[in-house]
Amino acid sequence: MTIRLYDSAARQVRDFCPLVPGKVGMYVCGLTVQSEPHVGHVRSGVNFDVLRRWFEASGYQVDFIRNITDIDDKILTKSADQSRHWYNLAYDMSIQLDKAYDALNVAPPTYEPAATGHIPEMIEMITDLIDRGHAYPAPDDTGDVYFDVLSWAGYGELTGQRVDDMEPAGDADPRGKRDPRDFALWKGRKDSEPQTASWPSPWGPGRPGWHIECSAMALKYLGSAFDIHGGGVDLRFPHHENEQAQSRAAGHDFANYWMHNAWITTAGEKMSKSLGNTLSIPSVLTRVRGIELRFYLVAAHYRSHVEFSFEALDEAAAGFQRIEHFLTRARDVLGEIALADLEKLPEDFRAAMDDDLGTPAAVAVIYDEVREGNKALADNAEDVAERAARVRAMLAVLGLDPLDPHWAESGNGTADKLTAALDVLLTQLLEQRAQARAAKDFAAADAIRDQIKSAGIEIVDTPTGSQWNVI
RNA sequence: GGUGGGUUGGCCGAGAGGCGAGGCAACGGACUGCAAAUCCGUAUACACGGGUUCAAAUCCCGUACCCACCUCCA
Structure with a gap:
């Protein structure tokens, strides 16, 4: 090739x-x-x-x-x-x-x-x-x-x-x-x-x-x-x-x-002529995360002129989160996600990248894999494992693997500790909500969900229980 | 004046003669106690005018508009 x-x-x-x-x-x-x-x-x-x-x-x-x-x-x-x-x-x-x-x-x-x-x-x-x-x-x-x-x-x-x-x-x-x-x-x-x-x-x-x-x-x-x-x-x-x-x-x-x-x-x-520092990197990163900004840049072909807008940037961020959520849910099921060998990258992905760095088509391949992976999440853990590993590998090639430690928010382990602490608190709340739902006290269940959501955390209900994600 | 690029659906953004990339948003359905997430489905496109071709968003000619570079620039 x-x-x-x-x-x-x-x-x-x-x-x-x-x-x-x-x-x-x-x-x-x-x-x-x-x-x-x-x-x-x-x-x-x-x-x-x-x-x-x-x-x-x-x-x-x-x-x-x-x-x-x-x-x-x-x-x-x-x-x-x-x-x-x-x-x-x-x-x-x-x-x-x-x-x-x-x-x-x-x-x-x-x-x-x-x-x-x-x-x-x-x-x-x-x-x-x-x-x-x-x-x-x-x-x-x-x-x-x-x-x-x-x-x-x-x-x-x-x-x-x-x-x-x-x-x-x-x-x-x-x-x-x-x-x-x-x-x-x-x-x-x-x-x-x-x-x-x-x-x-x-x-x-x-x-x-x-x-x-x-x-x-x-x-x-x-x-x-x-x-x-x-x-x-x-x-x-x-x-x-x-x-x-x-x-x-x-x-x-x-x-x-x-x-x-x-x-x-x-x-x-x-940009060199306009808008002063409103589009400086630190300024843009107050709105979206670095990985989302990178996704926005990678999703367009490098030779295409891009008309920057915050609306398009937000769209890109929303689109990227769908990919991330798949990996999060896959990890909840699998424990951890392997990184597929490069030889196992989907053929369409390789072909897109070989063709003058066709990142837009490459991203489309990632979405195809995510959709199929989401389907498999219901009943086929083995398939999920393979697809998630390929998604990670494709993202890694684009510098967009969310599980890459580079993207961890701080290098001293603080983020991990905070996540663990949150998990303890939320597990208790989710348990209370599960009991309320079991008792058909939906008002109480929804109150807990709303309270958690107001803290910027969404609840995802699955057949095997509820999970939480920071939005 | 010279050189190069562009105009695609509500929005972003690919493709480069035949099968509607993908995403975001919207709508309908499944799932759900209700949601969310997810899945399934739906609609809306190729700036304009000609031409070539069985077939054109794609090739050719012309027109309009936009952009970049011509010694500061990613």
Whole structure:
């Protein structure tokens, strides 16, 4: 069975053929840590986490590099506005980002390199580009170094654009450029910028341009050629176009496949422009749990534009709870639920995932299994066990297994203790209600049920007795 | 101006020539003391106009509207 992926460079779905059999090297552009992470930011994290998990489930050994860019124009501007050190802002935001990823069960990558830790590697690559005639230091005294776009015939091929149709790059003062579309590899330090934001280089003190860090870090950790490069669609141009141009101009094959996830918008606007912090991860998590937000993101195809709404988010949460309830009831019957072997994943599920990560169809398979499992709950424990194990395994591939300890609310066992304490109290109440029902004192029975419900706990009556769930 | 994507039922969201993905909500039924949960069933779709075809939501042509990128962006 072959995994097929949409390669945005080829603009079509291609069979995935790894450069080294059994191994995958993937590089994903993480964030520029300049503001609090919101729902849009983490979509990319979740989507590529699912891809990574599917590769691993399919038997690949994955080397997954996801960088953070911790120095750039915006970090300097914003930190100055907030009267704080730029590195404090970047560090603070990277901590927030880690928390957001953790809240959504986005597994840490193999390594998360930061741009500022790789200045020598970047300088080396820039030097190489100058030696090869594809870059030049600005002739003025700015200390800038530019990539020479016209010297590289392949420029524009990733995004299917002709250089003549492009607008000039605005990332630096254009006076030193040979061509207005040339982009900065190195930015000479300006007097207005903090000393701490500059590094020595053959061209004087300065800092890296925006794109070079990814080329340098991908080269260092994944080698001259690697399998997959990913990121949000907005990065296709200029970021990825420029990365590919500079890496190939420096003699590297670079990425074999390019994958881009689509946007999440609100009210038709992309999130980076709108709504401030109302859609920050901590804020959204006051409304739904992390696992529900992740389900919302996974239930849509990664290349589909998602129009975010709280109504749709609530719907997704309700839908996910149906899956969870099946597992809860199955566990009550079975004691515990095994995790099915990956070879036993339903064929439809595998086929959906192999087809360019068809998570919507994969989720539909989970619902089919849940429906059949719910039926079996009445009289066929063996069937329940098999189906529940498959549901868990499918959810685990999507990072959505509710029984994964990652989702436990606290790491110190408090949640378990509280659950045990509640169970003691509720068992007594349920016993009282059972006696009332047996005596046909339904008013008393319903009063107990209402009281429990007002505490946010629902009662599920089954032929073998009553159970409780926190709603 | 250049490049790419989209418009599917009350809502979300798949699919890509023939059998109505799935979910949420709604309605009817089963179960229940009544509910809840669960199961069974029901209805409501492919932006518009042409064309190709035995057959089009799907392919082609045209139109409308929306969105993204064109050097800040996940």
